[in-house]
Amino acid sequence: MSSTDLARVLAKPTLYRGVVAILFALVGIFYVQGTPAVALSLSLGLWMLLTALFMWPVARLAGLPSAMRTGVTGAVLAWAVAGVAALFLRDPAGLAVMGAFGLGLGGLCELIPGIKHRVIGRPTRDMIISGGIGVLGAIILVWVALGMGNKIDVHSIFGTLAMIVALLGAHLIIAGLGYRHDAREAAGAA
Structure with a gap:
């Protein structure tokens, strides 16, 4: 699979992931002290599940290198497990663990294939960046x-x-907007 094909296929999922992440961040930024832990639980769970x-x-793409497919599948599973678990947790420490689990394992699963296949082009280099941010x-x-010890709060x-x-x-x-631009440019050249 060429870099252009991969960029074309990744444009929508990457944009959707980005929009859901920004929505989660906006909810978190405007979250006020004293709101129950269920807000974090639902937000974290929905963000992870929608990402997955x-x-x-x-x-499930045909033509994807096997190491890349394994990495993306591992990331999807990590996000899904963390999302489901977060929906049932109400403890701030447990939610922190689930957030770290989803970010860390999902990021690692993106980072490793991105490094292995970075010669494919920009989509794999973007996997390195998103995986690195996650880890x-x-x-x-x-x-x-x-660092918060016993004083951990939501x-x-x-x-x-x-x-x-x-x-x-x-x-x-x-990245998603860049992929969309590249796909349109390639379609115009064809």
Whole structure:
């Protein structure tokens, strides 16, 4: 699969992922102290599940290198598991763990195939960026949660997640718009 074909196929899922991430970040940014943990639980669960839903068709593409397919499938499964678990958790520490699990494992599953297949072109290099943001975001989230000790609260976990996801969402929207532009340019040249 060429870089142009991969960009054409990834345009919509990447844009959708970016929009959902920005919506999650907006909810997290405007989250007020004292709102129940169910807000974080539902927001985190929906964000992870929608991310998995949008990327699932990519995992089933014919012509995708097997290491890339395995990576995307692993990321989809990590996001789905974290999303389902987050829907049932109400403890800030548990939600921080699920957020870190989804970001970290999903990011690692994007990062490794992106590095292996970076010669394919921009889509794989964008996987390196989004995977790196996920892994670093998981580390930051764990660091913040551990630093709070027994005083861990939903507001700080939600705020930390919102900032990480805002960065990820901005990257994904820019990448998705770039893929769409490349696909239109290639269609015009054909």
